[in-house]
Amino acid sequence: MGEKSVDQASLKMLNKAAQEGIETAWDRYEKQQPQCGFGLLGICCRNCNMGPCRIDPFGDEPQEGVCGATADTIAARNLLRMIAAGAAAHSDHGRDIVTTLYETAAGETQGYQIKDEGKLRALAAEFGIPEEGRGKEEIARDLAREAMEEFGMVKGKLQFLNRAPEKRRQLWEKVGITPRGVDREIVEVMHRTHIGVDNDYVNLTLHGVRTALSDGWGGSMFATEFSDVLFGTPQPIKGQSNLGVLKEDQVNIVVHGHEPVLSDMIVQAAREDDLLAAAQEKGANGINVCGMCCTGNEILMRHGVPVAGNFLQQELAVVTGVVDAMVVDVQCIMPALTQVARCYHTKVISTSPKARFPGADHVPFSEQTALDTARKIIMMAIDNFSHRKEELIQIPDEEMEYMAGFSVEAIIKALGGSLDPLLDAIKAGQIKGIAAIVGCNNPKISHDYGHLTLTRELIKNDVLVVQTGCAAIACAKAGLLLPEAADEAGPGLGAVCKALGIPPVLHMGSCVDISRILVTAAAIANALGVDMSDLPAAGAAPEWMSEKAVSIGSYVIGSGIFTVLGTVPPVLGAKKFTELLTQGAQDVLGAAFAVETDPMKAAGLILEHIAAKRKGLGLES
Ligand code: XCC
Ligand code: SF4
Incomplete structure (x- = not known):
């Protein structure tokens, strides 16, 4: 697995680049070696000009920054700022979509239309906006205005949170992490991580999760839902990749x-x-x-x-x-x-x-x-x-067909109108559970290797895989998004996929569309009358690199779903903070992170987790 990529087309182009003297990310990554140990461990701080400060990871001096901040405070503050940046990226994207809908409804844009009126009306009902006897433009204007307010804090609580199971909402209330407004939580991260504000890594972490939740159940969800209104809700469709x-x-x-x-x-x-x-x-x-x-x-x-x-x-x-x-x-x-x-x-x-x-x-x-x-x-x-x-000119001939377009609506349609067939298959053990494999590529791991290895191993073990982002593209290129890939799945999952004509790996969209995965998981939990943390479900980001991925991982565990990271987050220099993320969070949120760079071992962790959750629900393993 020492190769830069497991994708033949990419290897060919890397070869061509080398011959032509072109540097790529892999070369620049090489030149960065060895990368800064303090940075990798998350224990350098530049949050004020008494610094920069760094903590000695071997337990020698210094153990505190000039202000007295410890490794845990510093690493937690750094991670919070990553969450804030990631949540901001998703949410600013969401805001732009909301604005586009507003302006389209006002007749001020060129080329856009409201393509999914049904979804518009459903969203209007969800937000308590009257829609009977009103035209779609009128409704869209009201809905978009209402959505814009969610970025601030008019109501004090995000509307889409109501999609989550009641138990989860109660937990958020109890722990005090119900997100109030998208922008507000992000701004509060910047405030709290300023020198001399929040210095308690536990308190910081809780706010980090709240901020991430405002992304998953807020900014990202707005991006997805309002994009569907404007551009159409995806339905299964085929295309080519690589x-x-x-x-x-x-x-x-x-x-x-x-x-x-x-x-x-x-x-x-x-x-x-x-x-x-x-x-x-x-x-x-x-x-x-x-x-x-x-x-x-x-x-x-x-x-x-x-x-x-x-x-x-x-x-x-x-x-x-x-x-x-x-x-x-x-x-x-x-x-x-x-x-x-x-x-x-x-x-x-x-x-x-x-x-x-x-x-x-x-x-x-x-x-x-x-x-x-x-x-x-x-x-x-x-x-x-x-x-x-x-x-x-040299074009690699690698090209692979994919089937994508699995919005929640499309999945329900493929199942014949309700989630029941999926629930039945899970209860019967034909499908053991569901894993969301998402996120980026990173030259720290052979390109696509993490995504493909983990995905293949899970479907082989009858775990239905849902995907977004660059993970989904990796699987598209490998042919895993085709109904025929059911042959690579275990007997239970394979049979379900063949009966429905769907792939064992469902492409649900871009990274903001992880909100579709949240909606699906919430709907399943609601149907079973349990919390999301009770589901035989897991998340994974085998090759993640972006700050958005940090926000995603945090809202996934904040939503109660165990998440395995395939590249190491910059926290290991802070012992107590790391313990909180990988263990303590379990007691508070019902889910925690695991870090596992070997995708085969990551698959083992996920299968173990799914088996334990099945047992908890009284289902056969
Ligand atoms: Fe970016 Fe979304 Fe990561 Fe891919 S998966 S590298 S964030 S494009 Ni979002
Ligand atoms: Fe150093 Fe504290 Fe300033 Fe960070 S905030 S740079 S730890 S003095």
Whole structure:
């Protein structure tokens, strides 16, 4: 497993990059070795200018920062700031979707429509907004305004929390971590982690979980639900994945980042006749829009658009020499892209006022002129088609079909209208439990190895796997998102999948769509009349790297679900804090973290956990 990747297409492009003298994340990671020990252990602090301070991890002096902060305080504060950044990223994305819905309802945007009126009306009912006899625009305006208020603290408690089982809500109340408002919790992290405010690592941790909950049951859930209203609720759909989706004879546009507001418009505009004609005029046989990372997941879930790859493949896509434009919005976009692009002909086009990249072309995107901007970007890609450097072109032939689009609504539909068949299969032990495998890639672990190994091992043992993000793309490339992959599953899960015609690994969307997983888990717990912590369910992030993943992991355990991390979080230098995260949290939240870098062992932990929870529910193992 010493290889940089287990994905053949990526290995080919890494080879090509090396021959052409191109540095990638793996090379830069190598150059960072050895990485800073204090940083890895989480015990350096730069929160004030008496510092920076660091704690001696071997128990020698110093054991406190200048202000007296201990290792536990420092590591907890650092982790809280990671949660805040992650929650902010998801939630700011959510806010933008809410705003887009509001402006669309007011007739102020270009190209958007309310695509799922049924979902709009259901959400309105949930928020207590009258909908009978009212038009969809009117309802959408009220709903969006109501949602905007959730970011502040008008009601003092997030609306979507009501989707959680009552026992879980009571626990949140009792522990004092019911999230009040999305922005409020994030701001409070920054306040509490300022020098001389919250110095108790337990108190800090509880607020960290509350902030993360405001992401999972707040910002992220708004992003998902309101995206469904605007762009349609995903239904099962097929498409292609991996770098082989790039086409030598077509204009290739890779959309990379996170938000559907731009990528959906590009997909829409790329189908227009005059743009196709313009591409043909330049000698191209078409316009090939592909996705990357989570914005890729957004459009593959809704349109079956091909996905070129996951996080560690962004540079490698450029190395093929056929990407005419790499269009980016926000999050997980390596600044190195413009460096790599310079060696080929690729234009990196940034679009968000929040995310500029030195060396990129910037085309400011706004909802008011969305379709025109998308057209302009596509024209730039078309114009760039003739600038390809023939001698640098090499497209790996790896390409794999996937089935995605498993929203909660789609899962219920696939089950024949209710969750009952799934519950019955779980009760009967055909399906032992459910595992959510999510998150990024990280050069600290062989690319895709963690995702694929853990997924394969779990489905083999009759655990239904649900996925989002880069984990899902890894499995798409490996063919695990196809109904035929049921052959790789254990006899119980395999039979259920074959009967329903679904894959044993369900792609539920982008990372904000982990909210769909929360909704599913809550619905199952509600149907069984138990708390989410009683379910035979687990979460895992085998290759995580982003701060968003820290927020996700924290709201998953905050929701009562055991979570295994496959790369080591920066906390191990703080003994008591680490114990709290991996053990103490169990008593308080009914769930805790485990850290296990070997995905086979991680699978063992999850299977053990699922068996114990089945026993707790009185189910046969
Ligand atoms: Fe980013 Fe969402 Fe991680 Fe992938 S999984 S590397 S966060 S793109 Ni979200
Ligand atoms: Fe050092 Fe305390 Fe300042 Fe952190 S807050 S840099 S530990 S003095």
